[in-house]
Amino acid sequence: MSTISIQSVSKCYQNGFEALKNVNTEIHSGSFTVVLGPSGAGKSTLLRLINGLETPTTGAVRIGGEAVEEHKLRHIRSRVAMVFQQFNLVDRLSVVTNVLTGRLAQRSWVGSVLYLFRGEDMAIAQRVLARVGLTDKAWSRADKLSGGQQQRVGIARALAQQPKVILADEPVASLDPVSSEEIMTLLREICDRDGITVVVNLHQVELAKRFADRVIGMNGGRVVFDGPPAELSQQTLRTIYQREGIEDDNSLDLALAYA
Amino acid sequence: MNVHDLNSARPQLPPKPRNPMPVWVAATLAMLWLIVWDLEISFETLAYGVEDMAEYFSRYRQPDFSDLSRYLELMGITLATALWGTVFALLVAFFLAPLAARNFAPNPLAYRIARETLNFMRAMPDLLLALIFVAALGLGPLPGALALGVHTTGFLGKFLAESLERVDKGVCEGVASTGADFPQMVMYAGWPSILREALGYVLYILDRNVRMASVLGLVGAGGIGLALHDTLRLFNYGQSAALILVILATILIIDYASAWLRGRLG
Amino acid sequence: MTTVSTWRWPTPNGLPPLPLVGGALALLAGLWLTAPVVEVDFVRLIGSLGKMAAFAGQMFVAPDWQYVPQLLDKMLETIEMTVLGTAIAVVLSLPMGILAARNATPHIVVYRLTRDMLSLMRALPELVWALVFVSAVGLGPLPGVMALAFVTVGFMGKFFAEAIEVVDPKAVEGVRAHGAGWLQVRLFAMLPQALPDFVGTVMYILDHNLRAAAILGLVGAGGIGYDLVMSMRLFQYERLLLIALSIYLVVTLLDRLSDQLRTRIIHGRRA
Ligand SMILES: Nc1ncnc2c1ncn2[C@@H]1O[C@H](COP(=O)(O)OP(=O)(O)OP(=O)(O)O)[C@@H](O)[C@H]1O
Ligand SMILES: [Mg+2]
Numbered sequence: 142m143s144t145i146s147i148q149s150v151s152k153c154y155q156n157g158f159e160a161l162k163n164v165n166t167e168i169h170s171g172s173f174t175v176v177l178g179p180s181g182a183g184k185s186t187l188l189r190l191i192n193g194l195e196t197p198t199t200g201a202v203r204i205g206g207e208a209v210e211e212h213k214l215r216h217i218r219s220r221v222a223m224v225f226q227q228f229n230l231v232d233r234l235s236v237v238t239n240v241l242t243g244r245l246a247q248r249s250w251v252g253s254v255l256y257l258f259r260g261e262d263m264a265i266a267q268r269v270l271a272r273v274g275l276t277d278k279a280w281s282r283a284d285k286l287s288g289g290q291q292q293r294v295g296i297a298r299a300l301a302q303q304p305k306v307i308l309a310d311e312p313v314a315s316l317d318p319v320s321s322e323e324i325m326t327l328l329r330e331i332c333d334r335d336g337i338t339v340v341v342n343l344h345q346v347e348l349a350k351r352f353a354d355r356v357i358g359m360n361g362g363r364v365v366f367d368g369p370p371a372e373l374s375q376q377t378l379r380t381i382y383q384r385e386g387i388e389d390d391n392s393l394d395l396a397l398a399y400a
Numbered sequence: 401m402n403v404h405d406l407n408s409a410r411p412q413l414p415p416k417p418r419n420p421m422p423v424w425v426a427a428t429l430a431m432l433w434l435i436v437w438d439l440e441i442s443f444e445t446l447a448y449g450v451e452d453m454a455e456y457f458s459r460y461r462q463p464d465f466s467d468l469s470r471y472l473e474l475m476g477i478t479l480a481t482a483l484w485g486t487v488f489a490l491l492v493a494f495f496l497a498p499l500a501a502r503n504f505a506p507n508p509l510a511y512r513i514a515r516e517t518l519n520f521m522r523a524m525p526d527l528l529l530a531l532i533f534v535a536a537l538g539l540g541p542l543p544g545a546l547a548l549g550v551h552t553t554g555f556l557g558k559f560l561a562e563s564l565e566r567v568d569k570g571v572c573e574g575v576a577s578t579g580a581d582f583p584q585m586v587m588y589a590g591w592p593s594i595l596r597e598a599l600g601y602v603l604y605i606l607d608r609n610v611r612m613a614s615v616l617g618l619v620g621a622g623g624i625g626l627a628l629h630d631t632l633r634l635f636n637y638g639q640s641a642a643l644i645l646v647i648l649a650t651i652l653i654i655d656y657a658s659a660w661l662r663g664r665l666g
Numbered sequence: 667m668t669t670v671s672t673w674r675w676p677t678p679n680g681l682p683p684l685p686l687v688g689g690a691l692a693l694l695a696g697l698w699l700t701a702p703v704v705e706v707d708f709v710r711l712i713g714s715l716g717k718m719a720a721f722a723g724q725m726f727v728a729p730d731w732q733y734v735p736q737l738l739d740k741m742l743e744t745i746e747m748t749v750l751g752t753a754i755a756v757v758l759s760l761p762m763g764i765l766a767a768r769n770a771t772p773h774i775v776v777y778r779l780t781r782d783m784l785s786l787m788r789a790l791p792e793l794v795w796a797l798v799f800v801s802a803v804g805l806g807p808l809p810g811v812m813a814l815a816f817v818t819v820g821f822m823g824k825f826f827a828e829a830i831e832v833v834d835p836k837a838v839e840g841v842r843a844h845g846a847g848w849l850q851v852r853l854f855a856m857l858p859q860a861l862p863d864f865v866g867t868v869m870y871i872l873d874h875n876l877r878a879a880a881i882l883g884l885v886g887a888g889g890i891g892y893d894l895v896m897s898m899r900l901f902q903y904e905r906l907l908l909i910a911l912s913i914y915l916v917v918t919l920l921d922r923l924s925d926q927l928r929t930r931i932i933h934g935r936r937a
Contacts, residue, residue, distance in 0.1 A: 432749070435749060436750065441807065441808050445808060453802055484700065484706065487693075523921065527793070527881040528880070528881065528894065532721065536717045537711075541705055542704055542707070545704050611790070614790070615794055618885070625794075632797050648789050651790070652789060
């Protein structure tokens with residue numbers, strides 16, 4: 142089981158900014174959840190808490206009953222993979238090596254510091270590369286690939302971890318519409334076929350409507366909407382995207398009209 | 401932010417900058433004059449010396465290469481000393497630098513200890529270290545190599561740690577998010593990202609160590625420096641000139657070689 | 667699991683890349699061949715650990731407080747030599763830098779000649795030049811300052827030329843378009859742009875020169891170096907301790923100072 146439960150979590154950054162305010166939610170095993178919200182709503186903070194890249198100020202995050210804590214990070218992260226907006230690949234390493242970093246948590250540092258991998262790990266890397274359609278680019282350097290291809294390497298790295306959960310923080314924000322479509326389809330297929338829980342941060346309401354099982358709307362560090370995408374009416378979108386202190390927001394109306 | 405907020409603030413001109421330049425220049429000149437006075441540098445001696453200098457340097461006009469094979473052998477020892485010193489520095493810095501980089505260090509204590517160790521190694525001049533190692537190990541190139549190694553570990557370690565601290569935060573998080581531990585972080589997110597910079601630093605250190613190795617002989621640490629010291633003492637200008645030329649030629653060759661290597665890597 | 671898993675490198679054939687293996691083997695061969703030359707002998711190295719500890723133990727004697735006034739005097743002399751040598755070098759390297767910058771030099775021949783001269787000047791360490799200058803002008807701080815300035819011009823001229831070469835050509839054209847002459851273009855368009863870079867390198871060089879100056883006394887060229895060698899030769903550990911400590915202190919202090927100044931220059935006036 143890999144249900145993610147977020148229990149009265151607040152996050153106060155070092156500069157005193159409160160990015161999350163008492164968030165409570167549960168994300169079920171095998172579901173595809175999209176988190177929507179304006180810039181600064183706390184979407185990235187939420188995902189980073191689940192992977193342990195940030196620690197909550199109060200409250201706790203549990204994955205399949207296990208709390209995300211400092212001394213268990215390696216174990217937790219081996220099951221919770223992350224996909225980033227800027228891909229965050231190691232430029233100078235080959236595509237295969239980048240994918241193989243997904244296996245690091247399973248292996249002690251003894252062999253891996255010499256870039257030595259087991260045959261099994263290599264087979265896994267080849268399988269996931271085939272799955273994202275990049276077998277022919279396996280030996281290229283990561284920075285020689287296009288953005289869409291790099292993001293597919295990012296997903297392959299996540300898959301190589303054989304995770305229970307994949308967290309994707311705006312995976313398509315730097316990609317063109319066609320690549321975005323490919324990446325979202327890939328993530329959806331991973332969720333359906335492998336039963337991996339997928340949580341995606343998005344800025345595209347339209348993509349959320351088409352791909353998600355469930356949408357969580359955030360604003361100002363709070364959850365302001367939670368439900369299936371069918372319930373995303375103009376009115377709910379208004380609550381999600383409204384800006385503080387602005388009653389008549391022309392930009393908001395204009396943006397939502399095209400959503 | 402609201403458009404009105406921007407306009408409501410009264411336009412305020414920045415304060416007129418004062419130009420402190422003349423004061424600084426005057427203070428510097430005064431200080432330099434004080435130093436000259438305190439060091440008792442007499443311009444008479446200097447003028448006298450400069451007048452003599454032409455004559456003095458003309459004594460080096462005829463290099464005496466009769467002992468060239470010995471000079472080359474000494475130069476070989478010097479180069480070997482520099483190589484061992486550099487490899488020593490590389491090995492130690494390889495382990496210390498990640499600990500001394502804030503973003504990679506496993507804990508603040510390890511960070512502080514590594515930083516201070518590097519600072520200490522850097523602060524000790526290599527000739528002073530060579531003197532100490534010669535006292536402990538006896539004469540020969542080994543104490544020289546050790547001295548170069550210890551001193552340049554401080555430099556190389558600092559340079560590499562600073563490079564590691566500039567590694568993109570996203571790349572670090574990308575590898576960290578897979579659950580990699582400290583050695584794996586260093587090998588996958590750290591070194592590959594700074595490879596080219598690191599090679600540049602190592603070449604620079606090698607270059608520097610060759611220069612320094614050629615004077616280590618002065619403190620009894622073997623190599624070509626000792627021979628130069630002896631010939632200069634005996635006022636043997638021909639042989640001194642030959643030795644200086646051998647050192648110069650070697651250093652220029654290394655200069656060009658490392659520039660070429662850097663160009664190929666860059 | 668009982669199956670023996672095969673280990674592979676992430677390359678098409680599973681073996682480490684050839685250039686890497688070649689390079690590593692070449693380095694190892696080089697070390698192997700030069701080991702006897704450098705007299706690397708691990709037995710001797712381990713054996714000397716005791717001696718090294720004994721030596722370190724001897725350093726922990728009651729410091730010779732009577733020596734402190736002379737120490738301060740010599741330390742001040744060392745610092746003064748550093749500052750003076752560096753200052754002279756700064757003044758001399760400005761014109762050298764202009765002549766050695768591809769975009770500022772009057773003629774390509776001048777450029778090549780200046781470049782070569784600069785690399786000759788910095789090829790040998792200060793100590794060798796100090797040795798030469800001591801034979802030329804006699805003992806004392808003067809040959810030390812000369813040696814420091816000489817080598818520093820070699821380094822600083824090169825750094826400065828490189829800083830000028832990356833100056834924005836548009837600003838230079840702007841000044842030239844207003845009818846500025848040869849020298850004016852260099853003084854008012856190129857120098858101001860190259861200056862911030864220059865200040866950073868001056869700090870590095872000051873740092874380096876302080877260490878060098880601390881040693882020059884070895885050949886009679888002034889500074890703390892003479893006392894250092896003498897106390898070592900005469901086994902005056904109660905002085906040696908003080909000298910080593912003071913060198914460490916001054917160098918560390920300057921190091922911190924230059925680190926701070928550099929970050930301030932790089933990140934503007936804050937921090
Ligand atoms: N390391 C940090 N230190 C201080 N404040 C931070 C830090 N990281 C984020 N914040 C602040 O926390 C708030 C929420 O940030 P977060 O990145 O979670 O927003 P987001 O919803 O992902 O926005 P976006 O859609 O622009 O990515 C923002 O106001 C941001 O300025
Ligand atoms: Mg974000």
